[in-house]
């Protein structure tokens with residue numbers, strides 16, 4: 730089941746509707762079976778806003794000053810990781826699996842880069858990983 734937020738182009742009314750699939754939505758839309766709950770118009774369309782976007786937004790405006798602080802924190806965290814973890818670069822997924830399946834307890838943790846897909850694969854395999862923002866620190 731998919732919940733879509735629908736908008737009526739006639740009266741600007743928003744309402745939620747459940748469909749068994751996105752194809753069902755297309756079918757009903759084509760046949761003009763989608764009717765506005767308040768004005769009975771068939772000018773009903775999928776709203777581009779997903780329900781999650783409609784949640785109250787967090788204030789994500791950061792001033793330059795705060796941004797610098799956050800950046801400093803990340804860089805400090807990176808220093809900690811660089812000191813205590815072994816960098817494996819793009820071999821991250823390979824090395825992570827190696828550690829996981831050989832049950833080798835690493836003295837140091839490892840860090841490196843991986844794609845989103847690779848990360849979700851690792852998670853599915855029960856390999857504990859954590860993502861963090863990374864800044865390419867060119868100042869040192």
Ligand SMILES: [Zn+2]
Nearest residue numbers: 737740765768
């Ligand atoms: Zn309407």
